[in-house]
Amino acid sequence: MSSPIEINERQYPGMPSSTAIVICLDGSQKEYFEEASKLNLTPNIDSFKKNGEDLLVNSAIPSFTNPNNISIVTGRPSSVHGICGNFFYTPSTGEEVMMNDPQFLRAPTIFQKYYEQGAKIAIVTAKDKLRKLLSHGLKFNESRAICFSSEKSDQANLSENGIEEVNKWLGMEVPNVYSQGLSEFVMAAGVKILNEFNPDIMYLSTTDFIQHKYAPGDEVANAFYAMFDRYIGQLNVNNNSIIVTADHGMQPKSRSDGSPNAIFLQDILDEALGKNISKVILPITDPYVVHHGALGSFATVYLSDKSKINDAIEEINKIEDIEVVLTNKEGCAQYDLPTDRMGDIICMSSQNSTIGSAEKAHDLSKLKEPLRSHGGLHEREVPFISNKKINLNDANIKLNNYDAFYHAISGAM
Ligand SMILES: [Zn+2]
Numbered sequence: 001m002s003s004p005i006e007i008n009e010r011q012y013p014g015m016p017s018s019t020a021i022v023i024c025l026d027g028s029q030k031e032y033f034e035e036a037s038k039l040n041l042t043p044n045i046d047s048f049k050k051n052g053e054d055l056l057v058n059s060a061i062p063s064f065t066n067p068n069n070i071s072i073v074t075g076r077p078s079s080v081h082g083i084c085g086n087f088f089y090t091p092s093t094g095e096e097v098m099m100n101d102p103q104f105l106r107a108p109t110i111f112q113k114y115y116e117q118g119a120k121i122a123i124v125t126a127k128d129k130l131r132k133l134l135s136h137g138l139k140f141n142e143s144r145a146i147c148f149s150s151e152k153s154d155q156a157n158l159s160e161n162g163i164e165e166v167n168k169w170l171g172m173e174v175p176n177v178y179s180q181g182l183s184e185f186v187m188a189a190g191v192k193i194l195n196e197f198n199p200d201i202m203y204l205s206t207t208d209f210i211q212h213k214y215a216p217g218d219e220v221a222n223a224f225y226a227m228f229d230r231y232i233g234q235l236n237v238n239n240n241s242i243i244v245t246a247d248h249g250m251q252p253k254s255r256s257d258g259s260p261n262a263i264f265l266q267d268i269l270d271e272a273l274g275k276n277i278s279k280v281i282l283p284i285t286d287p288y289v290v291h292h293g294a295l296g297s298f299a300t301v302y303l304s305d306k307s308k309i310n311d312a313i314e315e316i317n318k319i320e321d322i323e324v325v326l327t328n329k330e331g332c333a334q335y336d337l338p339t340d341r342m343g344d345i346i347c348m349s350s351q352n353s354t355i356g357s358a359e360k361a362h363d364l365s366k367l368k369e370p371l372r373s374h375g376g377l378h379e380r381e382v383p384f385i386s387n388k389k390i391n392l393n394d395a396n397i398k399l400n401n402y403d404a405f406y407h408a409i410s411g412a413m
Pocket of ligand 1: 026027064065208
C-alpha cells in the first residue's frame with residue numbers, strides 16, 4: 001500500500017487498487033431517487049442503498065453548482081477554495097468577475113495531488129464552465145489525464161483534454177446544452193473511459209436541466225433516473241468504489257398562479273435606503289439562465305455606505321420569506337464562506353421563495369415551467385449513496401458532500 005497523501009489538511013489513503021468513482025448528480029433532491037425507486041426503475045441504486053450506504057449529507061452553502069463541485073473536488077468548503085458562486089463583485093470597480101478561471105482557485109484539487117503521485121485521472125462534466133477549474137494542475141501530455149465537457153466535446157483535443165474525436169469515439173453527437181442528453185453523455189463517456197482507460201480516480205458531473213424543469217416522480221424525471229441507473233450498473237464492476245451525491249437539492253419556488261415566487265430585494269432596499277446605497281448580488285447568475293431566470297435562494301448585499309449595514313439588515317428582516325440575514329462576518333463563519341468574496345450582508349430565502357435583484361433586471365420570459373431552484377438551506381441536504389459500507393468513526397457527525405472522494409478512495413483501497 002502506498003503512503004497517505006495530504007490534501008488541504010486532510011490525510012487521504014494512498015493510491016487506490018480499483019477505481020474510485022464520484023458522481024455529482026446535479027440537483028438531485030433525495031425525492032427523485034425515492035420516486036424512481038417506487039417504480040423499480042433504479043435497481044442498481046437500490047442495491048447500493050441496501051448493501052452499502054444511504055446517507056443524507058450537507059452540501060456547501062450557497063447550495064449552487066460551482067461552489068459545490070469545487071468543494072467536492074478539493075474536499076473543503078468555499079472558505080478554503082474560494083469559489084463561492086459563479087462570479088464575485090468588486091465594489092471598488094463595480095466589476096462582476098466570473099469565477100470559472102483557475103486563477104480564482106485557492107486550493108489544489110484532489111485530482112492534482114493524486115496526479116502528482118502518479119495516478120490516472122478522468123473527469124467528465126456536462127457544462128464546460130467547470131472544466132478549467134476541475135482540470136487545474138493536471139498535465140495532458142503524459143497519457144494519464146482526461147478531462148472534457150459534453151457541451152464542448154467536439155472541441156476536445158489531446159493537449160487540453162487528453163482525448164480527441166470524442167463524438168466519434170463515443171458514437172454520440174454534441175448534445176443540446178438545454179437537454180438531458182448533456183448528462184447522459186457524461187455517464188456514457190464515464191463507462192467507456194472506465195473500460196478503456198482504467199483510471200484510478202474518476203469524477204462525473206452532470207447538469208440539473210431535468211431537475212429544474214420536472215418535480216420528483218414526474219415521468220420525465222423518472223426516465224432520467226432510470227437512464228442513470230443503467231450506467232451505474234456498468235460502473236459497478238471490478239470492486240470499484242462508487243459514491244453518488246449531488247451539488248444541491250431543488251425545491252419548487254413558484255406561486256399558485258405559476259409565476260416565480262421572487263423577492264426583488266434591490267427594489268426593496270432602494271426604496272428603504274435610497275438609490276445607489278446597496279448592491280444586491282446573486283451569485284447564481286451565469287450565462288445559462290434559461291431554466292432559473294437567475295433566481296435562487298441566496299444573495300449577498302454590498303453597501304456603499306457601511307454605516308447603513310444595520311438599517312439594511314433591519315429592512316431585510318421585515319421580509320417574511322427571508323429566513324437568514326447575517327453580517328459578512330457572522331455568515332462567513334457559520335457557512336464557511338470566503339469573507340473577501342462576499343458582501344456586507346448574506347441572506348437566504350425560505351423553501352418556496354427566491355431572491356432577485358431589481359424586477360426589471362430579470363428576464364423571465366424563457367422560463368416555461370413553474371420555477372424550481374436552489375441556493376439556500378432547504379436545498380442543502382443531498383443524498384450520499386455508496387456501493388460500499390463507509391467507516392464512520394462518529395455516527396453523530398453529519399458528513400458533507402465534499403467528503404465524497406475521501407470515502408470513495410477509502411473504499412477502493
Ligand atoms: Zn447544480
